[in-house]
Amino acid sequence: MNTHAELGDASIQARKTAGIDEAGRGPLAGPVVAAAVVLDPNQPINGLADSKALKHEIRVSLKNEIQDRSIGWALGFASVEEIDQLNILQATLLAMRRAVINLGVPIDMALVDGNADPGLDCLTKTIVRGDTKVAAISAASILAKVARDNLMVSASKDYPEYGFDRHKGYGTREHMFALKQYGPSKLHRRTFAPVRDLLVNDEVSGKG
Numbered sequence: 001m002n003t004h005a006e007l008g009d010a011s012i013q014a015r016k017t018a019g020i021d022e023a024g025r026g027p028l029a030g031p032v033v034a035a036a037v038v039l040d041p042n043q044p045i046n047g048l049a050d051s052k053a054l055k056h057e058i059r060v061s062l063k064n065e066i067q068d069r070s071i072g073w074a075l076g077f078a079s080v081e082e083i084d085q086l087n088i089l090q091a092t093l094l095a096m097r098r099a100v101i102n103l104g105v106p107i108d109m110a111l112v113d114g115n116a117d118p119g120l121d122c123l124t125k126t127i128v129r130g131d132t133k134v135a136a137i138s139a140a141s142i143l144a145k146v147a148r149d150n151l152m153v154s155a156s157k158d159y160p161e162y163g164f165d166r167h168k169g170y171g172t173r174e175h176m177f178a179l180k181q182y183g184p185s186k187l188h189r190r191t192f193a194p195v196r197d198l199l200v201n202d203e204v205s206g207k208g
Helices: 010-014 056-069 080-086 088-103 135-158 173-182 193-205
Strands: 017-023 032-038 072-078 109-113 123-127
Touching (some): 017 135, 032 088, 072 080, 072 088, 072 135, 080 088
Parallel strands (some): 017 109
């Protein structure tokens, strides 16, 4: 069953269009990851939806289908350092631009989740909650989410004390307890309030 409302704009359907979305704007640690996907209209994928609404096993299964059946797909990353230097919005838009550059498929149009234009060299349409409305954006959200989750699971091997494999860097109670106990790691975003406040407190108390 198709979970998406059709966009109804025939001109959009006629173009080679990429859906673009990101994962990881909210966490306290780790990079932000964007994905760009050009779906093949001759190989529809059932079950595409906002990645946050899907169980992990379903996301992984859909990720494999998207990669196998799409005309093209790619990921783009912005590092923790870039997030702290640019701010999370600008780092997200940078990751989106990198995903499109990595796509390797010329596109006529980009459909971007949200309301911020990443500044691509093609016609761009921003769509609030696009990951619930447009199949290509849903596909991009799934690829970005699975890729970022995998990165955080891998990071937990180097930083097991933080539990990144469980919370993926979000500010859960477990994560906050570990952050206060062990201090920030190299993966933590130092401009994000809980991390920044902890660093300030450590400097005031002479721990920094």
